[in-house]
Amino acid sequence: LSGEIPENIGELVNLISLILPFNQLTGEIPESIGNLENLEILDIRSNQLSGDIPDSICNMINLHHIYLQDNFLERIPQNIGNLENLIELDLHNNNLTGEIPYTIGNLMHLGYLYLNNNNLTGEIPESIGNLLYLEILSLFNNELSGQIPTSICNIENIEYIVLDNNQFCPPYPECLNENDMGFQDTSECVDIDYCDLNFDGEIDVLDIVIILNCILENEGCDYLCMDYNSDNDIDILDIITMVNIILEN
Secondary structure, three states: OEEEOOHHHHHOOOOOEEEOOOOEEEEEOOHHHHHOOOOOEEEOOOOEEEEOOOHHHHHOOOOOEEEOOOOEEOOOOOOHHHOOOOOEEEOOOOOOOOOOOHHHHHOOOOOEEEOOOOOOEEOOOHHHHHOOOOOEEEOOOOEEEEOOOHHHHHOOOOOEEEOOOEEEOOOOOOOOOHHHHOOEOOOOOOOHHHOOOOOOOOOOHHHHHHHHHHHHHOOOOOOHHHOOOOOOOOOHHHHHHHHHHHHHO
């Protein structure tokens, strides 16, 4: 299929599923799609759709699954939290910009959230901690920054979380490990000298051991915050600086 999604698709008010993936559909998702208030599955992934995800989609309160990945969509509606029955939201591999809407925390039944491979900015909203049934949180390859809210640790049964390749600043919540965080560009972070290398919420002797092993084995020294004295070398002087920081605190 090619061409645009017809505006009059909104007249199919009894439609339960709209499944049009892996085509060459272009243009924007029509605003009239919000008239499909009985729709439970919206699957128009892997097309060439562009523009904003229309605000009217937030009227479709019976939606359980949204698959819009692999398009060129640019904005998440601020009222996405209206879709309180949503179980899966997949928007990865688009051109999404702006911040993750705070209302996303209203999606109390959400189990799967994929927003990776976009251009999202700002911080993860504190409301993320409301998603107690979330099993997968995928936010890697964006431009997210700031502190990760500790409320993320409320999601106790999460099975898969990937935050790699963003700009999150330490210290990181204690429930997250190195695999969860992956690489972070911390060059714009404040107080980078106080990096918690093992993500246990404290700067202590365990962090010193990590730097010492890094120096002795000459590997794993890719954390910018290991350079405590900012001389562009990771060596014994950084360990001395770190010891002083610990003693002062």
